[in-house]
Amino acid sequence: MAFLTLVTVLTSALLLVQSPRASEYQVKAVFLFNFAQFVDWRSPPAQDPRAPLLIGILGDDPFGAILDETVRGERLGERPFEIRRLRQLRDIEACNILFISRSENERVEQILAAVQNRPILTVSDGDDFAKRGGMIQFVNDKNRIRLRINVEAAQAANVTISSKLLRVAEIVRTPPR
Amino acid sequence: MAIRDWPIKRKLTAILLLISGLVLVLTSAAFVTYEVVTFRQTMRNNLATRAQILAANSTAALAFANEADAREILAALKADPHMVAAALYGRDGRVLAAYPAAAAAGLIPAAPEPDGYRFEGGRLVGFTPVAQGANQRLGTLYIASDTKAVSDALRLSGIIAIVVLAIAMLAAYAMAAALQGPISAPILALAETATAASTRQDYSLRAPKFGEDELGTLTDAFNQMLGRIEEQKTELQQHAMKLEQRVAERTKELERRAVELQAANSELDAFAYSVSHDLRAPLRSIDGFSQVLLEDYGAQLDEGGRDSLQRVRAASQRMATLIDDLLKLARVTRAEMRTERVDLSGMARDIVADIERTTPDHQVEFAIAPGLEAEGDVRLLRVVLDNLLRNSWKYTGKQPQPRIEFTAVDENGDRVFVIKDNGAGFDMKYADKLFGVFQRLHSTAEFEGTGVGLATVRRIINRHGGRIWAEGVVDQGATFYFTL
DSSP, X not given: OHHHHHHHHHHHHHHHHHHHHHHHHHHHHHHHHHHHHHEEEOOOTTSOTTSOEEEEEESSOSSTTHHHHHHTTOEETTEXXXXXXXXXXXXXXXXXXXXXOGGGGGGHHHHHHHHTTSSOEEEEOSTTTTTTTOSEEEEEETTEEEEEEOHHHHHXXXXXXXXXXXXXXXXXXXXXX | OOGGXXXXXXXHHHHHHHHHHHHHHHHHHHHHHHXXXXXXXXXXXXXXXXXXXXXXXXXXXXXXXXXXXXXXHHHGGGGOTTEEEEEEEOTTSOEEEEESTTOOTTTSOSSOOOSEEXXXXXXXXXXXXXXXXXXXXXXXXXXXXXXXXXXXXXXXHHXXXXXXXXXXXXXXXXXXXXXXHHHXXXXXXXXXXXXXXXXXXXXXXXXXXXXXXXXHHHHHHHHHHHHHXXXXXXXXXXXXXXXXXXXXXXHHHHHHHHHHXXXXXXXXXXXXXXXXXXXXXXXXXXXXXXXXXXXXXXXXXXXXXXXXXXXXXXXXXXXXXXXXXXXXXXXXXXXXXXXXXXXXXXXXXXXXXXXXXXXXXXXXEEEEOTTOEEEEOHHHHHHHHHHHHHHHHHXXXXXXXXXXXXXXXXXXXXXXXXXXXOSSOOOGGGGGGTTSTTOOSSOTTTSOOOSXXXXXXXXXXXXXXXXXXXXXXXXXXXXXXXXX
16 A cells, blocks of 8 residues: 555656646647648548548657647537547648658658658658748757748648748758758 | 895896706707717727737737737837827736836736726726637736826817807897897886876876787886776866865855845944934933923822832833843944953953942852963853853852852863853753843743843853853753853
8 A cells, every 4th residue: 555655656756846847848749730720721521521630640659648648628619529549641631630650750851751742741840840841840948849841841742821920930941952 | 235136137037047057058068078988989899909909919929929919019008198108918917018018016917807998097908808819818808097088078168068058148138138028028017107107197198009918018008007097197286176166156245145145244233223212312312201200190009000100210221131131142242252262261260259349139159260271262251151150150149059150161172161050050952042142941930131241241251152051850950161
């Protein structure tokens, strides 16, 4: 019994230590969810208006249950949200929003090439993600999370980002090679 | 001055001003109220519109927790000095950004309140949802504006109302002063005419007529009344004049009659005097020659002859007395009168003393009140008292305890002298005959006398402007009253 209590206390302590990170991903989860409202996908007209809006997580999932909780019960219009954890590149085609975990940092270019010209909003908190051709990058700035957006990448993929969203973000370009 | 004593002009003006003032005040109040209500509504709508724009602009800032952007959006409110405060709350209810940046404590509510707009504590505050898309609420916008604009609007419309009110009241006063004329002018004219007519008693005045309304009717009626009064006054004056004329005529006639009467009277008196005077001479001859006959030839006559002669003498002597009395009466009428203060009590005592001295065999108890005085002619009044007292003395001759009083009473302000006896008296039905010449109520055999005395008395009293009358009961005495 005493052991169990100890385990609980230790677990709680561990959670407390992890709390800042958890808070960071909590914010990022909300941001991910909010992106859906400021982004317009040129979806094919025949698409079912009740088809779920798919958020894919590629690589190690840093959110845990947070993202699922954030979108639970929420709808965009009539579309419910759905979270999918992806392992393979070919699974990403159905996504509307694709979050690329830092664990995939090495093969970002490869992933982006795979989704090129598809109406998928690519998001990541990986270093220089936007400059490397990603659409939206989370940037940590003095305990705040800022956005960095590569508008050209989005335009190329037929993903329209609201000017309002652009207002609160830093615009970057892909440097010419 | 009490309101009811105000001149009618002022009353009318006051009424008109009061009514128009009331209407104006009510209208102005309605105007100001309408202005304020409308303004508040407009202000509320404006604030709501502005809040909606702000909310729409701040969706991304809220969605991505961008304080700087949120602050920048809110800072746009600087352009409007009436904006007091604003704030953006996140979904969790925490303040993301506030305006002004360094908002004083209490200016921004700690947590969002229910959506809506309301006036509270001199401010218009509102909470409006910030949402992107149809149902995605991102947070809440708080906005607060001062109500200076309302009070400014109120002040402006108040000033406008007061200025309009003042101008309108001035205009109303001018109009009232001008328009009360048709009502007050006839009344004033009427009042003026009435006052003039009553103070100067001039009923030929007429009030001017201004129109055919009720006041016109009143003026007509008043003028008719004045006309009637004037007619009646003229008539009355004519009557009075006629009456005066008649009185003058009558007076003239009376004067003429009086002159005639006086002439006739003095003629009569002269006639009586000369007759009496002329009668005495033959009478004296009759008596004288009868005496000579009796003394010189008495021896040659028998008893019957002498007795006849004696009777002739007695008769002629009686006739002489009669003539003397008549002469006295005539003299009384003709004599000059000298008016002075006369002591009647003293005069009565003298007469009584004389009576008692000459006729000691018939003693009478006299009671003479002291201090009786009158204005009149001494000689004539002596004749009056002498006659009346001797008259009473004579008629108490058959009374065992004769008593005569001379007093005076005051009756209706007149001094009335009274001579009262307990003698033979008289029957009241002959009272008016008492003072006529030769009128006698008793025979000479009973009481001697000529029947001239009381007639003389009455003449003297009349010449003094007085009256004489008598009361009596047979065998119980008589009372004579006279005034002077």
